[in-house]
Amino acid sequence: TADEVLRRVIQKHKASLKRRFENISEGIIKSGAETLLNKIYTELYITEGESEGVNKEHEVWQVESASRAQTTEDTPINCNDIFKPLLGQEKNIRTVMTKGVAGIGKTVSVQKFILDWIDGVANQNVDFMFPLPFRELNLVRSDQYSLHKLLLAFHPELMELKDGDEYRDCQVVFIFDGLDESRLPLNFQQNIISDLKQTSSVDVLMTSLIQGSLLHSAHIWITSRPAAASQIPAQCIDQVTEVRGFNDPQKEEYFRKRISDESQTSRIISHIKASRSLHIMCHIPVFCWIAATVLQQMLDKTKDIPKTLTEMFIHFLLIQTRRKDQKYQSGTETDEEKLLKSQKEMLLKLGELAFNNLENGNLMFYEEDLKECGIDVSEASVYSGMCTEIFKEESVFHQRKVYCFVHLSIQEFLAAVFVFHSYVTENFEALKSLLSEEHKPSHFVSSLQSVMGLQSQDHLHVLLKSAVDKALKSRNGHLDLFLRFLMGISLKSNQTLLKGLLNHKHSSSKSVKETCQYIKKLNSEDLSPERCINLFHCLFEMNDYSKHKEIQKYLESPKNIKQKLSPAHCSALAHILLMSEEVLDEFDLKKYNTSDEGRRRLLPALRCYSKGR
Template sequence: MVESSRHLHTEHTPDRWSKPADDVLRRVIEKHKASLKKRFENISEGIIKPGAETPLNKIYTELYITEGESEGLNKEHEVLQVESASRAQTTEDTPINCNDIFKPLPGQEKHIRTVMTKGVAGIGKTVSVQKFILDWINGVANQNVDFIFPLPFRELNLVRVDQYSLHKLLLDFHPELKELKDGEEYKDCQVVFIFDGLDERRLPLNFQQNMISDLKQTSSVDVLMTSLIQGSLLHSAHIWITSRPAAVSQIPAHLIDQMTEVRGFNDPQKEEYFRKRISDESRASRIISHIKASRSLHIMCHIPVFCWIAATVLQQMLDNTQDIPKTLTEMFIHFLLIQTRRKDQKYQSGTETDQKKLLKPQKEILLKLGELAFKNLENGNLMFYEEDLKECGIDISKAVHSGICTEIFKEESVFHQRKVYCFVHLSIQEFLAAVFVFHSYVTKNFKVLKSLISEEHNQSIVAYLQSALGFKSQDHLHVLLKSAVHEALKSRNGHLDLFLRFLMGISLQSNQRLLKGLLNHKHSTSKSVDETCQYIKELNRKDLSPERCINLFHCLLEMNDHSMHKEIKKYLESPKNFKEKLSPAHCSALAHILLMSAEVLDEFDLKKYNTSDEGRRRLVPAVRCYRKARLAECTLRYKSCGIVATILQSPNSLTELDLSKNVLGDSGVQFLSNGLSSPHCKLQKLRLAECTLTDKSCGIVATVLQSPNSLTELDLSNNDLEDSGVQLLSNGLSSPYCKLQTLRLAECTLTDKSCGIVATVLQSPNSLTELDLSNNYLGDSGVLLLSNGLSSPHCKLQTLRLSDCLISEKGYICLASALYSNPSHLKELDLSYNHPGESGLKLLSVRLEDPVCKLEKLRTDHASELTLDSNTAYRFLSLSKGNRKVTRVDEEESYPHHTERFEKWPQVLCREGLSGRCYWEVERSGNGARISVAYKSIKRKVKSDDSALGHNDKSWSLECFPYSYYVWHNNKRTDILPAPSSSTVGVYLDWPAGTLSFYSVFSDTLTHLHTFHSTFTEPLYPAFRVHYNSSVSLCQI
């Protein structure tokens, strides 16, 4: 016999059975496989009739199955869950093949015994089970498995015997097992039980009751089920349960080893389905184009059954050159007409009269099915038994086997040839329920309408019925529609949402004309439609869940009211609306409504929305609707890049994207690269400044630049890319596919080596016109290397920024020489906050006056003029030299009382508040000092961390002693090793970039000591704390 293996993917050797008893087991397994193959090798899409089946492997399209489950409680109608899942589908998901359902994910070591797979109705759960079984039978996968026992709940519901052993139950479902004596053989076999359709169960499942463990012991079917799932019975077996989302919680979470979710078709899989389903390539392309053009239809096509409905309708309508449906109601009406027409070929012309004749013979059965659909809508029943049909007056022996019924309603032979019935999809059930309710309104069937009418509207409906009986033509349809809205809004899980959309759609006279054989409503409904639309728009949406808000928006679309698009646009254009706090759920709703719009908007600024981090994350999918997206400084993580990448991989209008100041890391750039490499990507400007990137990201970006792309501007500033990153990036910059014109690498911890790499790029054909290398440790040696590139005839740079790059007189001379060699391109040169010396500055200034040289703008800003503020000075600090020097003294100075004076610490602020880019130098003498910057709001009167420079979140300090240096912020100390010997310190503030740098200055040479990175929110004031016997002077530069 077979030893139980840990996972289902260890293949067995062929000669594993040698005993005579094993011959019996082998024979039973072969018979079992043959029986399952006969049952599962073919598939019928919707229609069940002899000969209509298609081999599963011929049309099977891989479904998007993911490990884990999408976020949130199941408070949405299942169609809306599909829409939510389609928005959430990103490259961060872990897709898995249905054959790998019991296989641990990479990096996992856990044993997976029980798997739960959830998914909305019609999404493909049962087809995934069918594929799993068929691939096992055909030797494609899971060949270590001996038995697979599918036990659908819809069949288990029909078991009538009270007591079963496990083997006896299996024999009833699989008679080919009869050669096995008592089921003891299962202990030594690899067995998989598949319980499909947990949501359809009518058996009790009580996991608190006594379980059984003996294979021979008899019990009720529900105890057998719970014992198998819980593991007390046949613990070695693997269990796979499938369910619609609402029923998942019926199995205790601790019994589930792995949760998976069937998301249906992703966008490429939709296209694959239609191309497999429709042999004519040209027709398939036209249908795909139409579905992509309708956002609502495109989302619904995540559900495979809806793909079948769409293919059925659109093929027929393209043949007849009819107007293509644009709403769900139109699509389902045409589906009903097409299926009816197939049953009666006499009415092919499609005129109103013919359509009336077409539906009239089927009217009785369709309305009875509508009654069945409506009555079972409240409890979400998808499966029906004979008693359910009889209750609605449906003659099972005739109706189910004739006419349109077989096209939209399925009969299945299950346990002991008993029958179970269902609509081919939940949406068809809801459509027919809406038709039935509207017909009840037309025929004045108050008994049916009463369940939808709220108390406040009862009198109006009674008045309508009385007036109708008196042959008055008043239109009271709006009363029914408003009441239906009211009832749908009360639902916690949205079970009436799609029904409401269909009811609203049917209220349009154009749709009633199509259903003329079913509905004989002779009065105009336009006033009622208008009044209902207005009612929906005036509802107080603050009290509604986002899911209900979204559905109301869909209802308006079904009634051809597109005014909400204008309202949303108006909301987005009004600054006052952004003051109101948005919950994460309402952010989801806003994103959804934006996504449904066909209009392309100009700019999306995520930061201006008043919401939480989670709320901003949920708004990210709305980027698809815009040309420009500003997502900077929104505490996004790498997963959001997956959402953006998905957008870039599908048709979009995005040309500018700013993700700066988010913790994306290299993983985020890896996700993003999938989108940047897509032929759909039109992105021209990409900003990733201060995103915690390393040199690895440069390699990823280089790969993008080496293939067709549209990028013309790239900002990678304020990341630790280092020289190794620039080396990797240069491979992309040298590619003929690279179109980059602007490249920003400011403050990327680069050295002179990077200048040599960039020079090599500039010396070969390239498209760069703007380059920013500011705030890097390039020095004169770096500028010397860079000048080789600037001198090249291939160099087309018009703007070069080298601010704060430790460049002295020698570097200026090199740049002047380069401009002399290649004077025809460079127009702007930024050398601010360097050390030019007199001759260096003079040489470059001459180039400005040279008529041959194109240089127009030369920035050489260097020092900031600062003065000490005596109103802030501690009383034992003396100011001198025009308030540019401060000395610690033993005697108290006679300063007047002032609210801004430091009273507990020997500190002083400068008068000037800085909020731009500034450089200053300080010379200290004596025992020590703190050279700092601080917000004006720092405390002054208390001797605590709140007022001490460097000990709070309002100040940043460099503390200097003769033999040791430290930096301080928010009471955290960092040592500077080794301590510099120079007594002069340079300070460079780039307030917009959020950086504060300290340098040791010796003979015009700057040595970097430390850089603080922060987001400054107020102007910064240079400040000093002076120790005993010490002084600090502001240098004249």
């Protein structure tokens, strides 16, 4: 009978999804590296609604604000309950948008949601769950399908269902994971379809499903990085949730689950707590994994534990490349130099791929993207095999390959390495896209060529200032973290760690000082508080704490309360308060002798206070 066929198909469908989703590969996609998801799953912090202004800023800022924004007023939601109205709500929730930064745990939440349904833990009223990640839909974007034919292409176990009419009488959930990775032209003004059997392009199917003209009874769950979420009109979304990653107890739980040695775990947690910058970044589960990888290796071997983001990522790069090459296991400086030299060509090609795609926000790469950087597909498999935890290859739709960096921050780090290498090797062409409008490319290149022609090694400030100008013009801060890394790599100590990859010794102390001075003099009325505070992060990466010291002096001396604070000082003050472990009761903006612009720059610090005025 039709009912028996349906039951049989549902069982096959669940078995197929179980095979696909029961394992998790943390940062890695390779056979043998998987762990059962249920064994290490740490509950994530998911809330209804979103942080104010969360769409407008670079993801690092969203993490920093989220780390301060977990108040008692938040309503945490279990990922299994996203379609259930909250207490006091009466609306029917058909379409949910879940936002969250890269690596924060959106895909893992989807995986857990599907597994709990298969295992009978939750959502037992649902007959079918159809995960259709955008990275896979991209591969069929130029083809024509009916809804049932599209589902068959991704879920062949549905073959016994004739034409998809059965879906009308079933409770169906469609999960569109990774809207930020979509290359479909999602046009909600275009023709939509309502007939299940009608053939159309994939993007028309998507928009018709999301709008509800096609299979209105279905539930839709879309996940996205915040900057891409606006592709879906607000009127199509019934509920917005936000994944904020780990709160502080969940962060510690993650380290205790991941590392079996209890004393080592405690030392790692203590070290991370002592560095506010690392502590904030550990709200991202993927960053927890990077920090655990580095600190596990380093705590027993050296006193020079990474304190800045740049140091952390350089050590992560060294550990991952060393793991792939048994010849350099001893970890001595000479061996590390030889190691980086042996993999230099590969890492620089990855750096070029990272940099070229940073501007337009591409996280997923296909064959054509790799070819543009001189990487052929057979090479990419080798790269992925050698550096699985930096760059990964996935088989999606009919075993087609897609590639990505395991986290956006790794893409930004390698992009900065590539830019610095391009500067020291006089590859001016590669630097052109980084230039701010004030520097005409021809003028910049000729001035750079003239100083390089003189064999001077200390005109790096020309490039660094240009990178600062370019980053400050970004509305959503998409170059903020890249800029932090570029400033960090300009330090001689970090270049020494990267010896072998950056062969040309570059004495940059004069340029570093000049760039620090340039940053400290910037006082643009148009600068957002977040852009200003990122500049202070950049100063930290270059070991310049002078503005902090001035502010601390000011705060510690009540008799100086009448001294007027410049807007730059206000940014530094906001930053000190943000990075402080203390959460205070009240913050009175009127107390400070500063301009309206200065008070505007103090606004981010309100995140640290229960009351602000």
